[in-house]
Amino acid sequence: MSPIILLSIVLQIACCVHVVRTGRPLYWVFILLVFSYLAVLIYVIAEILPDLRHNPAARRTVRTMRNRIDPERDKRDAARLLQAADTPENRRRLAEESLRSGDYAHAAELYEQSLKGLYATDPNLMLGLAKAQFGLGQAQQTRDTLDALIAANPTFRSSDGHLLYARAVEGTGDITAALNEYEAVVQGYPGEEARARYALLLQRSGDASRAVSMFKEILTRSDVAPKYYQREQRPWIELARKELATLA
Incomplete structure (x- = not known):
């Protein structure tokens, strides 16, 4: 059978299954089976693409692919918005994009500019500044910023912020305090990074059994987590396997 015909059959069947599973009008099945590639193209444009625009997972996938092709696009867009209108929201957006792209110096500058007036103790802006400072290798400044964040916002909670604080404390050389922070953060952290970093610090501090x-x-x-979780946490899972083999 010709590969072109085989591909057409596969696409038609896939679209027909989609029609049935999503409750689309059954006349699509007739159209798809009769008109082959043209029907598949029309069905994708008319029925599938509109759904993808409203699907969070699909939007994340599209954004990931777009960022791989042009990783600076969102940052350029944010810079243009800030140039057109210097508002707190536009400055925050550019700071986030600068942070994401690894431009920590620019991100820190933008966050510091934003932390004024009504936003002087905004917890999300302070956390963003702390992330930028840590990216710049400024462990003590990161710790100071996060201490100020908690002092100004005692009810604020962030698992990523807590892990960052533990890493900053570790970075200042305060190992005992860092171990205490890691022990606290692993209790509710949604992933394996906190456990992996805690275990590594336990190992470096000489507590091999706890590591x-x-x-x-x-x-x-x-082992008992869903496949998507295993994929997301693969770097930390592999690190755990490697370190266990070394310790054994």
Whole structure:
């Protein structure tokens, strides 16, 4: 059978299954079976693409692909918006895009400019500044910013912010305090990074038995987790396997 015909059959069947599973009008099945490639193209444009625009997972996938092709696009767009209108929201957006792209110096500058007036103690802006400072290797400044954040916003909670604080404390060389922070953050952190970093610090501080226990916990949790979780956490899972092999 010709590959072109085979591909047409596969696409037609896939679209027909989509029609039935999503409750589309059944006349699409007739159209798809009769008009082959043209019907598939029309069906994708008329029925599938509109759904993708409203699907969060699809939007994330599209954005990821777009960022791989042109990683600076969102940052350029944010810069143009800020140039057209210097508002707190536009400055925040450019700061976030600068942070995402690894331009920590520019991100820190923008966050510092934003932390004024009504926004002087905004917890999200302060957390953004702390992330930029940590990216610049400024562990003590990061710790100071996060201490100020909690002092000004005692009810603010962020698992990423708590992990960042533990890393900043570790970066200042305060190992005992860092171990305490890691022990606290692993209790509710939605992923394996906190456990992996805690185990690594336990290992460096000479507590190999607790490090082994923490690495094993990572593997145990991942073994019973859904596939998507295993994919997302693969770097930390592989790190745990590697370190356990070394410790053994």
